[in-house]
Amino acid sequence: MDSNTSNNSNLAVAIHQALATPGVAIPLTPAAANGKYRVAVSFLTRNSDADLIVASLRIVVGMTGNAAYPTPTPTLADLIAARNSYIAAVNAAKDSSLGVVVRRQQRAAFTAMLRDLAHYVQVASGGDQAILLSSGFTAQRRNQPIGALPAPANMRLTRGKTSGLLIARCNRLLQAGAYEWRYANVATPTTWVDLESTFAAHVAIEGLTPGAQYTAQVRALGTAGPSDWSDTATLMVL
Secondary structure, eight states: OOHHHHHHHHHHHHHHHHHTSTTTSOOOOHHHHTTOEEEOOTHHHHSOHHHHHHHHHHHHHHHTTOTTOSSOSSOHHHHHHHHHHHHHHHHHTTTOHHHHHHHHHHHHHHHHHHHHHHHHHHHHHTTOHHHHHHTTOOEEEOOOOSSOOOOOSOOEEEEOSSTTOEEEEOOOOTTOSEEEEEEEETTSTTOOEEOOOBSSSEEEEOSOOTTOEEEEEEEEEETTEEOOOOOOEEEEOO
């Protein structure tokens, strides 16, 4: 084990021990016990490169050896490799315009991985504040009332920039913690294909057959479970 890995591991253990120490641990409020906290991801777009590098190190440290997150997706090894590539691109961008383009590409790839990891942390933590914070991510309070959420409104489909791609969107629900999506070929309307859930009120549906028509639906996830499925939207793929 190299020194950086050892230091990260030791720091992660210290963080986890601090969280479990009386007087130091973040208190479990009723809201936390009810899973009313979610992973904050706005830093992925708002932070400067320097701040994102620092924030991502905190996440790597928090996730390392953390028993609450036994199978992170993506893996920490892949995340660290992407982070190292991003840091190299940030440093190289200072010397050339081409480097700036590469930096943007590496940042996009890295933040996409962090977004996937944030979703894993959200599910694994169950919205518990202390467990969520131990990952190194920050938390935001969900303003979710008790009770079922309404089905998302204004479900719609648009064509993507490439053949075989549709973009599904709905109106954002402030109380929703995430969105679940499904789609079907109109020729087999009861054969639904489930997509990965998202934090955002939109999702890309890829690999579709040009010339075929597809229908899609979405539902919102809240403290009382999923809402009803939305109305369907239908569109032909080009």
